[in-house]
Amino acid sequence: MLAVKTLVSAFRHFLLVRWVKVIVRFGLGSIFLYAAYDKLLHPNQFAEIIIDYEMLPLWIINIVALWLSALEAIVGVCVILGVWVRANALLMSGLMVIFITGIVVALARGAEGLHCGCFSTSPDGEPRTWISLWQEILILAGCVLLRVIHCHTAETVREPWKSENL
Amino acid sequence: MEELEDVREPLETNCVGFGYRLVIAILKNARRLVIIVFVSLLFGLGFNIYHPLGLPLTLSEVQRPGIPVWIWKRLRFVDAMEAYTTLQANREVILIDVRDRKDYEKSHPKGALSFPYRGFDRSFPEFSVRVPSDRVVLLLCYGTDCALSPRVGSRLVQRGYTNVAVIKKGFEAWEKADLPVEGSGKE
Numbered sequence: 001m002l003a004v005k006t007l008v009s010a011f012r013h014f015l016l017v018r019w020v021k022v023i024v025r026f027g028l029g030s031i032f033l034y035a036a037y038d039k040l041l042h043p044n045q046f047a048e049i050i051i052d053y054e055m056l057p058l059w060i061i062n063i064v065a066l067w068l069s070a071l072e073a074i075v076g077v078c079v080i081l082g083v084w085v086r087a088n089a090l091l092m093s094g095l096m097v098i099f100i101t102g103i104v105v106a107l108a109r110g111a112e113g114l115h116c117g118c119f120s121t122s123p124d125g126e127p128r129t130w131i132s133l134w135q136e137i138l139i140l141a142g143c144v145l146l147r148v149i150h151c152h153t154a155e156t157v158r159e160p161w162k163s164e165n166l
Numbered sequence: 167m168e169e170l171e172d173v174r175e176p177l178e179t180n181c182v183g184f185g186y187r188l189v190i191a192i193l194k195n196a197r198r199l200v201i202i203v204f205v206s207l208l209f210g211l212g213f214n215i216y217h218p219l220g221l222p223l224t225l226s227e228v229q230r231p232g233i234p235v236w237i238w239k240r241l242r243f244v245d246a247m248e249a250y251t252t253l254q255a256n257r258e259v260i261l262i263d264v265r266d267r268k269d270y271e272k273s274h275p276k277g278a279l280s281f282p283y284r285g286f287d288r289s290f291p292e293f294s295v296r297v298p299s300d301r302v303v304l305l306l307c308y309g310t311d312c313a314l315s316p317r318v319g320s321r322l323v324q325r326g327y328t329n330v331a332v333i334k335k336g337f338e339a340w341e342k343a344d345l346p347v348e349g350s351g352k353e
Binding site for chain 2: 044047061062075
């Protein structure tokens with residue numbers, strides 16, 4: 001009887017972890033795809049938003065604008081399809097750390113109210129405020145969660161320090 | 167004191183552990199990370215070739231980022247003296263100062279109208295009523311690194327203005343050439 005209960009509990013746990021993984025993957029992937037969509041459509045406006053952050057030399061801004069939007073789209077698609085999830089989760093976390101740093105530096109300089117460039121490039125949308133910072137921190141937490149739940153298979157729970165489980 | 171040290175030790179170990187784990191994770195995924203970054207760069211640059219708003223990848227001395235290739239082909243650049251001569255020769259030419267209002271009020275080229283970049287979308291309907299789209303429009307901003315006048319120029323070209331020119335090095339060059347200015351002079 002005990003063995004059956006344990007089996008049922010293990011199966012439930014397996015299902016729960018699997019569904020949590022799928023939900024987090026789809027959620028984060030969709031957020032990144034949504035964020036990339038408008039930037040891919042209007043690279044010129046996204047480049048102007050990057051100029052306003054005043055953190056990069058002018059000569060590199062066009063390339064960064066094109067690359068960042070493509071990177072967001074590709075990691076979004078990969079995560080939804082379940083391709084190289086750990087590597088993509090690492091990249092997503094890195095991207096979020098860069099975005100958060102940008103927003104913090106801009107807000108600290110007193111550039112509040114300029115365009116955030118987080119999800120839209122429209123001149124009317126998304127002023128850069130402390131709320132956009134919290135929104136980015138929440139997404140970063142999601143990226144870390146994605147990475148953690150994809151590392152926590154049965155073996156990694158037993159021996160999380162092993163390099164092959166990272 | 168001993169209690170404090172007892173508390174600190176595991177915290178420090180955790181921090182070192184996190185850093186170590188992060189470095190190992192990056193190293194272990196390095197090949198995949200490089201592939202994703204490289205593919206996204208190729209995708210971004212390839213997409214740009216066929217994009218109607220494609221951006222130039224290299225910028226000339228007068229070009230600024232965020233302005234599509236097709237607009238650069240329609241924007242002209244003139245130096246301050248040439249702009250002044252054009253203004254004197256033709257009264258139909260309009261000189262627009264795109265700097266912030268307070269800088270405009272302090273000092274601006276004589277006869278220039280204020281049309282700050284920050285309020286472009288709000289002010290454009292009135293501007294379009296007063297200025298026909300075939301009129302010669304000269305744009306001026308702060309100086310060498312100022313990207314505002316090409317940005318306003320880009321928006322005007324996108325809205326159908328056919329004769330837009332940007333003054334190279336902006337107000338800095340205007341003052342340097344000793345051309346007439348007016349304004350309150352107050353900070």
